[in-house]
Amino acid sequence: MATIRDVAKLAGVSTTTVSHVLNDTRFVSEQAKAAVEAAVKQLNYVPNAVARSLKGGSSRVLGMLVTDSNNPFYADLIQWVDKVAYRHGYNLILCNTQGCAERASDYIDMLNQRRVDGMLVMSADARQVPMSAFGAMPLVLMDSGPAEVGCDRILDDSERGGYLATKYLLEQGHTHIGILAGPLNKKNSQNRLEGYRRAYAETNLEYASTWVQSGDFSYQGGYDAMAALLQQRGRVSAVFAGNDLMAMGAARAASEQGLRIPQDLSLVGYDDIPGAQYFNPPLTTIQQPVQQLAEQAIELLLKRIADPKRAGECAMLAPTLIERHSVAPLN
Structure with missing residues (x-):
C-alpha cells in the first residue's frame, strides 16, 4: 500500500507539499499540484483517515449504532442517514449491536479509536451501556433517550x-x-x-x-x-x-x-x-417520518460537532396516520 512518502518521491516534492495538496491547506503551484495528483492516481494512494484526523481535527466519518439492522424500519432509516451524511461530506460506519451490551461497548471503543467525528445512537443501544462509555464523543440519541444525559435527542411522539x-x-x-x-x-x-x-x-x-x-x-x-x-x-x-x-x-x-x-x-x-x-x-x-428523522439527526450532530459545549436539544417528530385497507368500518 502506497504511503505519502511514496507519493512525494514520485512527484518530486516534499511530504508537506503533498499534505497541503490533499488537504487544500496552503497555496501550491499548479505544476507541483499536478505532479502530486498524477502520483496519487498512479499509486492509487488513499490517505490515512485517522492520521488526517489527528492533524486536521476531523475524520469526516460518523458512527451509527443500531440494535437490529434487519428490521425494515432501521434498514430504511440507515439508508436515509447514509444519504444525508454523504450529502454533507461524511462517510458512515454502521455498527449492528444485535441487542448485545458487550458488542455495543466494543463498537463504542472502536469508533473512538477510529476518531469518528460524532455518533448516532438508537435508544435501545443507549440503555445498554453507561453514558460515560461515550466519553466526550458528540452524540445524538435517536428514537428516545434519557433527558438527563445532556446530549441531543430526537423523539418519536x-x-x-x-x-x-x-x-x-x-x-x-x-x-x-x-x-x-x-x-x-x-x-x-x-x-x-x-x-x-x-x-x-x-x-x-x-x-x-x-x-x-x-x-x-x-x-x-x-x-x-x-x-x-x-x-x-x-x-x-x-x-x-x-x-x-x-x-x-x-x-x-x-x-x-x-x-x-x-x-x-x-x-x-x-x-x-x-x-x-x-x-x-x-x-x-x-x-414515522424517516427522512425527517435522518435530516434532523445529522443536523443536530453537526451542530454538536461544531459546538460541543452547547445546551442539549430535543426534537419531537409528529407521527401521521396512513389509511390503507386493513380496517373495515362498523358504523
Whole structure:
C-alpha cells in the first residue's frame, strides 16, 4: 500500500507539499499540484483517515449504532442517514449491536479509536451501556433517550401515535380494540399504550385489561401476543399493533384462527415500513417520518460537532396516520 512518502518521491516534492495538496491547506503551484495528483492516481494512494484526523481535527466519518439492522424500519432509516451524511461530506460506519451490551461497548471503543467525528445512537443501544462509555464523543440519541444525559435527542411522539391509531379505530365504530404493545419496559411501548388509554378516556367506553397484550417488536412477538389476545373472553373487533412487524405476525395468528382482515378483524400497525403498502391487504399504519428523522439527526450532530459545549436539544417528530385497507368500518 502506497504511503505519502511514496507519493512525494514520485512527484518530486516534499511530504508537506503533498499534505497541503490533499488537504487544500496552503497555496501550491499548479505544476507541483499536478505532479502530486498524477502520483496519487498512479499509486492509487488513499490517505490515512485517522492520521488526517489527528492533524486536521476531523475524520469526516460518523458512527451509527443500531440494535437490529434487519428490521425494515432501521434498514430504511440507515439508508436515509447514509444519504444525508454523504450529502454533507461524511462517510458512515454502521455498527449492528444485535441487542448485545458487550458488542455495543466494543463498537463504542472502536469508533473512538477510529476518531469518528460524532455518533448516532438508537435508544435501545443507549440503555445498554453507561453514558460515560461515550466519553466526550458528540452524540445524538435517536428514537428516545434519557433527558438527563445532556446530549441531543430526537423523539418519536409515540403517545400521540398510539392515540391516533386508537381514535381512528373508535371513529370507525370499533369499541372492542385490542393493543399489542411492544416490550413494556421500553418507553415507546409505554407511550403508545398511554395514547391508547387517552383515546378511550375521551369516550364513554372502557377497555378490558385482557385486551392489552405485549411482546417483542418482531413478527414472532406479534404472533404470540395476538394468539394470547384471541384466547381471552370478549372477542375484539380491531387491533392496534406496536409496530408493523407485530401487525404482520398478528395477521398470521388471526388467519390460523379463521379470521380475515379486515372483514373479521381490523388491524393498524406502526412505523409504515416499506413493506406495509404491499401487505395483503395494504396495512393502515402510523407513519414515522424517516427522512425527517435522518435530516434532523445529522443536523443536530453537526451542530454538536461544531459546538460541543452547547445546551442539549430535543426534537419531537409528529407521527401521521396512513389509511390503507386493513380496517373495515362498523358504523
